[in-house]
């Protein structure tokens with residue numbers, strides 16, 4: 836699970852590092868993958884309805900990349916428009932707010948122009964879970 840480093844409730848703050856890593860899909864067999872934070876699949880992002888999210892992408896790949904929050908209602912300028920690539924070696928912070936009436940299971944993946952499929956095939960993907968807060 837992706838650790839939340841925010842200092843106040845209602846904010847989810849974290850970093851995803853896109854980088855090559857050796858992973859073991861079959862016992863004893865090493866596969867060279869591209870991962871978020873060295874994991875395949877990438878770490879689960881656990882959010883709550885109403886949360887603000889501030890997630891920084893660090894690109895340690897040899898290609899431009901982005902993160903698309905697949906299915907979540909996120910403003911286009913924060914949702915990894917293929918025309919907003921993050922260059923190799925660069926960082927980018929995505930900021931968005933989860934509406935109060937959203938819950939469910941979503942996923943995140945790269946969406947750079949022309950290189951989305953290669954990056955997903957190499958392993959860049961992860962799940963997003965949005966729960967409603969308990970009513971008091």
Ligand SMILES: [Cu+2]
Nearest residue numbers: 903905906944
């Ligand atoms: Cu998608």
